[in-house]
Amino acid sequence: MTVRPPRPVTVVGDLSTLPASASGARHLVWWGNTGFMAIEGTGFALAAAAYLYLMTQAPHWPPPGTRPPDLIWGLIFTVGLILSEIPNWWVRRCALAREVRGVRIGVAAMTVTGLLLLIPRGFEFAHLNTRWDGDAYGSVVWLLMVLHTTHIVTDWGDTAVQAAWLFTHDVGDDQFADVEDNANYWRFVVLTWLPIGAIVYGLARLW
Amino acid sequence: MTPAAERRDRLALTWRDPAGWRGFLTTVDHKRIAARYIVTALLLLFLAGMLALDMRWQLSTAENTRMGPQLYNESFSLHGSTMLFLVSVPVMEAMALWLVPLMLGQRNMAFPRLGAFSYWLYLGGVLTLWIAHALDITPDLGWFEYPPLSGPAYSPGHRADIWAQMITFTEVAALCASVNVAATILKMRPPGMTLARMPVFLWAMLVASFMTIASMPAIMLVTTMLIADRLVSTHFFAPDAHGDVLLFQHLFWFFGHPEVYIIFIPATGFVSSIVETFSRRRLFGHHVLVLAILAIGFLAFGLWVHHMFAVGLPRLGNDFYTAASMAIALPAGLQMFCWIATMATGRPWFATPMLWMLGFVSTFVIGGLSGVMTASAALDLQLTDTYFVVAHFHYVLVGGAMFPLFGAFCYWYPKATGRLMSERWGRIAFALIVGGFNLGFFPMHLLGLLGMPRRVYTYPAAMGWEGLNQIATAGSVVAVAGGLVFVANALWSYRHGKPASADPWGASTLEWAGEAPSPPWNFAYTPVVDSLTPLWSTNPALPVMEGIAIDRREVLVTSVTDAVPLYRQKSASPSIWPLAAAVAVAAMFIGSIFTPWAVAIGLLPIGATLTGWFWPHRERATTGPLRTRS
Numbered sequence: 001m002t003v004r005p006p007r008p009v010t011v012v013g014d015l016s017t018l019p020a021s022a023s024g025a026r027h028l029v030w031w032g033n034t035g036f037m038a039i040e041g042t043g044f045a046l047a048a049a050a051y052l053y054l055m056t057q058a059p060h061w062p063p064p065g066t067r068p069p070d071l072i073w074g075l076i077f078t079v080g081l082i083l084s085e086i087p088n089w090w091v092r093r094c095a096l097a098r099e100v101r102g103v104r105i106g107v108a109a110m111t112v113t114g115l116l117l118l119i120p121r122g123f124e125f126a127h128l129n130t131r132w133d134g135d136a137y138g139s140v141v142w143l144l145m146v147l148h149t150t151h152i153v154t155d156w157g158d159t160a161v162q163a164a165w166l167f168t169h170d171v172g173d174d175q176f177a178d179v180e181d182n183a184n185y186w187r188f189v190v191l192t193w194l195p196i197g198a199i200v201y202g203l204a205r206l207w
Numbered sequence: 208m209t210p211a212a213e214r215r216d217r218l219a220l221t222w223r224d225p226a227g228w229r230g231f232l233t234t235v236d237h238k239r240i241a242a243r244y245i246v247t248a249l250l251l252l253f254l255a256g257m258l259a260l261d262m263r264w265q266l267s268t269a270e271n272t273r274m275g276p277q278l279y280n281e282s283f284s285l286h287g288s289t290m291l292f293l294v295s296v297p298v299m300e301a302m303a304l305w306l307v308p309l310m311l312g313q314r315n316m317a318f319p320r321l322g323a324f325s326y327w328l329y330l331g332g333v334l335t336l337w338i339a340h341a342l343d344i345t346p347d348l349g350w351f352e353y354p355p356l357s358g359p360a361y362s363p364g365h366r367a368d369i370w371a372q373m374i375t376f377t378e379v380a381a382l383c384a385s386v387n388v389a390a391t392i393l394k395m396r397p398p399g400m401t402l403a404r405m406p407v408f409l410w411a412m413l414v415a416s417f418m419t420i421a422s423m424p425a426i427m428l429v430t431t432m433l434i435a436d437r438l439v440s441t442h443f444f445a446p447d448a449h450g451d452v453l454l455f456q457h458l459f460w461f462f463g464h465p466e467v468y469i470i471f472i473p474a475t476g477f478v479s480s481i482v483e484t485f486s487r488r489r490l491f492g493h494h495v496l497v498l499a500i501l502a503i504g505f506l507a508f509g510l511w512v513h514h515m516f517a518v519g520l521p522r523l524g525n526d527f528y529t530a531a532s533m534a535i536a537l538p539a540g541l542q543m544f545c546w547i548a549t550m551a552t553g554r555p556w557f558a559t560p561m562l563w564m565l566g567f568v569s570t571f572v573i574g575g576l577s578g579v580m581t582a583s584a585a586l587d588l589q590l591t592d593t594y595f596v597v598a599h600f601h602y603v604l605v606g607g608a609m610f611p612l613f614g615a616f617c618y619w620y621p622k623a624t625g626r627l628m629s630e631r632w633g634r635i636a637f638a639l640i641v642g643g644f645n646l647g648f649f650p651m652h653l654l655g656l657l658g659m660p661r662r663v664y665t666y667p668a669a670m671g672w673e674g675l676n677q678i679a680t681a682g683s684v685v686a687v688a689g690g691l692v693f694v695a696n697a698l699w700s701y702r703h704g705k706p707a708s709a710d711p712w713g714a715s716t717l718e719w720a721g722e723a724p725s726p727p728w729n730f731a732y733t734p735v736v737d738s739l740t741p742l743w744s745t746n747p748a749l750p751v752m753e754g755i756a757i758d759r760r761e762v763l764v765t766s767v768t769d770a771v772p773l774y775r776q777k778s779a780s781p782s783i784w785p786l787a788a789a790v791a792v793a794a795m796f797i798g799s800i801f802t803p804w805a806v807a808i809g810l811l812p813i814g815a816t817l818t819g820w821f822w823p824h825r826e827r828a829t830t831g832p833l834r835t836r837s
């Protein structure tokens with residue numbers, strides 16, 4: 001195939017002096033991460049809207065004979081989740097400061113934290129006082145819980161793999177950016193729980 | 208100066224794909240990925256078009272026995288699902304994947320492997336629907352399978368599941384493509400291309416990507432809820448357990464209406480590029496066009512209830528959505544006036560791509576006007592589920608998106624192949640398709656007004672619908688013949704078309720500055736932009752910057768608003784992991800039709816393949832407790 005030549009060019013500048021990486025919103029991957037958080041955030045918002053829709057259509061909420069979810073495990077999980085922001089904040093700061101030791105310890109700590117949080121989350125499911133196949137109330141409560149738990153599990157998997165890699169490899173700029181993105185994602189998981197938790201535990205009592 | 212041979216050779220070495228099948232399966236070249244997206248979508252356009260022709264055959268005479276009700280149900284379901292989910296949306300994304308880096312003067316997309324993953328998942332959706340069809344498990348409830356009909360009580364078997372999971376495939380693919388396109392446009396514009404200097408095409412693709420991100424989670428959520436109702440006995444849509452069937456419709460149309468604009472807005476990008484080039488003047492009202500696209504993007508999310516006027520919602524709600532539906536005609540009208548003003552005040556050149564723009568304007572305006580009519584809840588109540596609606600949405604979707612797409616195909620064909628399509632056969636195809644389309648679909652307005660419902664497999668002769676149906680069938684035959692001429696022209700021109708220069712139309716935007724056909728690296732240097740129409744500068748030489756590596760895959764990242772160069776980003780090399788991850792995801796999606804355990808078990812191979820994908824290749828640690836000890 002014959003190649004048609006391009007337009008002639010005149011060189012007006014040099015980009016070779018630019019850095020080979022960046023952090024925060026300057027970094028390309030930050031935008032990809034934000035895009036996926038926007039997608040998942042929309043999913044959470046729509047699932048919450050589905051809950052509100054069903055709630056406003058039903059004559060009783062929860063249906064007669066169904067107790068709201070027990071508060072205790074939800075409370076333990078929520079407090080634990082909010083406290084997990086402390087090591088998360090710290091590991092993010094270490095990533096921005098390019099501290100190898102800090103990110104290794106921090107990501108390992110976040111791996112343990114994620115695993116520990118799955119314990120009260122498991123008890124939450126056992127104390128929802130409804131089943132997914134009981135009625136629409138149970139279905140939508142389980143929908144919200146499963147949706148959020150999926151995010152905890154996937155982020156935990158991601159964090160565990162990242163920890164294994166960080167301890168066994170030489171850490172470079174891109175990996176610091178990855179750690180920062182992972183910390184941002186965990187913050188997203190924490191923040192999304194606040195309205196979802198309020199809906200699951202609050203509206204079943206207040207409506 | 209032009210790039211030295213040595214520089215080109217180095218770039219060719221850096222950006223080449225592995226040879227043979229390995230290259231085919233591992234490529235991350237946005238042009239190769241987009242080309243296979245486009246070819247797949249066009250093949251499906253042909254197949255779904257054949258289904259349409261078959262249905263027109265059935266309806267050409269009263270009480271025809273070519274099809275029974277079940278086959279007719281399957282035919283329109285497969286036709287609609289294919290056209291909406293496997294043709295219209297993917298082909299627009301594909302055009303973005305192909306053109307966005309070229310129009311930005313970049314060597315690849317922001318996330319090259321995500322582009323490959325997106326295609327493989329899309330292919331999974333295609334195979335899911337069409338292999339199921341071959342196995343006689345064809346979905347048969349239309350393209351928006353409403354419960355309770357699609358629920359476990361009324362639809363045993365797996366037809367509805369196939370439809371729902373096909374959607375999951377294609378929507379994940381679309382979401383991946385959208386994040387990729389949005390990040391590329393926001394962060395990889397060339398120096399000087401501030402937001403104010405961004406071509407309308409890129410605005411259109413950016414807004415369509417944002418709309419995808421905001422709307423497609425709704426359809427993923429609702430089809431997941433439907434599968435859950437069918438598979439694990441949840442009750443989202445079961446009224447006897449406090450569920451609500453209208454919840455499905457709300458969520459479906461919260462996606463479904465924006466989807467129409469996710470298809471239409473990229474088309475406005477094609478129209479803007481083509482009208483500008485062939486009017487040989489800068490677009491009239493660039494800022495108005497951009498603001499109109501943004502306005503449509505917002506308003507599109509306030510219209511979904513106009514698909515539900517007949518379900519008995521509160522009057523005030525209907526009034527609001529009537530007003531919102533009419534309001535969107537304002538920015539759409541502004542766009543039309545800008546394009547017409549550009550043509551009227553330019554020096555129009557009516558080559559084939561421009562002819563398609565004329566076909567678009569005339570056809571889309573008819574569809575828009577019938578849309579304003581059906582936006583009225585009172586009139587819609589009479590017309591809903593009649594052939595009037597069938598006519599309306601084909602006028603807006605075919606006239607508003609497919610005609611611009613065909614024009615875009617002819618317009619960018621020389622860029623992709625280095626050859627021009629035959630003008631003569633292009634004009635013949637244009638006349639046959641536009642003429643046949645109008646002959647085929649205009650009578651459907653009248654059929655609708657005469658009361659012919661959509662989705663009926665036959666009708667009694669006494670209804671008096673036969674004559675108009677026969678005209679519609681004749682029109683469809685003419686349009687399909689035109690489509691075959693179009694495809695034959697494209698195939699013939701690939702080898703025998705007239706050789707094209709690198710910029711055969713004298714266009715204004717950066718994609719025409721590089722070689723034709725585009726090499727894997729797209730551009731030898733990074734272009735610098737100082738206007739909306741950089742190739743119409745009085746300076747014959749394109750200003751460029753050097754410094755982006757040629758001995759390793761690297762791209763330039765710039766700031767969001769002003770496109771100030773920020774840093775050099777490593778660009779991903781070919782990899783088998785996107786395909787492996789797509790296979791793992793596909794296994795989970797297909798498995799979850801049959802058992803919920805597939806979701807839990809399927810996470811493991813997905814996790815493994817994603818780990819392989821993202822595993823960085825660097826030296827082993829020399830510090831820390833797990834350091835290598837020599």
